[in-house]
Amino acid sequence: MNILDRIVQSKRREVDALRAAGYYQAIATVSPVESVASMAESIRLSPTGIIAEFKRRSPSRGLINGTADVERTVEGYASEGAAACSVLTDTPFFGGAPSDLARASRVAGRCRLPLLRKDFIVSREQILEARMLGASSVLLIASVLTPCELADFAEYARSIGLETLVEIHASDELDRVTGIGADMIGVNSRNLADMSTDISHAMRMGDEVAARCGGAVIVAESGIGSIEDINNLRQYGYSGFLIGERFMRESDPVHAFHVFLTCS
Numbered sequence: 189m190n191i192l193d194r195i196v197q198s199k200r201r202e203v204d205a206l207r208a209a210g211y212y213q214a215i216a217t218v219s220p221v222e223s224v225a226s227m228a229e230s231i232r233l234s235p236t237g238i239i240a241e242f243k244r245r246s247p248s249r250g251l252i253n254g255t256a257d258v259e260r261t262v263e264g265y266a267s268e269g270a271a272a273c274s275v276l277t278d279t280p281f282f283g284g285a286p287s288d289l290a291r292a293s294r295v296a297g298r299c300r301l302p303l304l305r306k307d308f309i310v311s312r313e314q315i316l317e318a319r320m321l322g323a324s325s326v327l328l329i330a331s332v333l334t335p336c337e338l339a340d341f342a343e344y345a346r347s348i349g350l351e352t353l354v355e356i357h358a359s360d361e362l363d364r365v366t367g368i369g370a371d372m373i374g375v376n377s378r379n380l381a382d383m384s385t386d387i388s389h390a391m392r393m394g395d396e397v398a399a400r401c402g403g404a405v406i407v408a409e410s411g412i413g414s415i416e417d418i419n420n421l422r423q424y425g426y427s428g429f430l431i432g433e434r435f436m437r438e439s440d441p442v443h444a445f446h447v448f449l450t451c452s
């Protein structure tokens with residue numbers, strides 16, 4: 189069992205427990221946070237295309253940043269030119285929480301910054317929760333969902349005003365994601381079998397994804413470390429760039445973002 193299988197197994201248990209405790213019924217009665225701008229459109233119009241991620245820890249790196257404040261970081265990412273922010277809401281593996289998304293959405297709403305709920309979605313309830321907490325999009329990971337679940341979750345997200353970033357790693361997953369109306373297709377350069385990250389993986393897949401994406405925004409995910417990486421990825425059809433560790437590993441992620449844009 190690789191790390192993704194372990195995370196998804198744990199997530200299914202977590203969702204079952206929350207359902208049994210009546211949590212999802214309770215949040216369905218709350219008024220949703222006003223929805224913010226389209227993430228796909230924001231990436232298309234953005235000079236940077238960067239989706240800056242708030243990630244405290246990860247299975248591959250352990251603790252990355254135990255002190256950064258989510259509101260201050262999201263506000264700073266927005267003012268430095270991020271096209272969108274990704275907020276990890278998984279607790280056991282990434283040290284995040286749904287409350288991080290709620291806090292991020294307070295500042296994101298003010299600066300019209302789209303937020304991605306970055307989690308391991310295995311049920312419609314998590315998608316509704318994302319909407320209630322102020323996300324404008326959710327991540328759907330193709331390899332952990334059946335074709336029916338993938339199509340159903342994409343349709344459900346759309347029906348409640350959320351966009352989808354549908355993630356693949358290998359080109360044989362492309363067949364499953366074309367035709368479900370994904371707003372964005374992400375290619376994750378992290379190999380979850382051995383945790384290695386190599387952005388040339390995204391480069392190799394770029395042309396094929398671009399040819400078959402049906403107009404979706406194409407996002408390169410993981411392992412991006414410099415503006416040069418971004419410029420290289422752009423040559424292969426990418427216009428969105430999901431970056432976490434490069435910023436979060438510094439004590440001041442906003443300053444790291446600024447330096448990345450101006451000095452790398």
Ligand SMILES: O=C(O)c1ccccc1NCC(=O)[C@H](O)[C@H](O)COP(=O)(O)O
Pocket residue numbers: 191192241243246247248249376378380385409410411412430431432433434
């Ligand atoms: O980051 C991990 O170790 C990880 C392990 C298992 C599943 C997912 C994982 N990461 C999620 C991501 O996709 C990244 O947070 C995101 O692409 C940003 O990557 P990076 O810039 O390399 O932090």
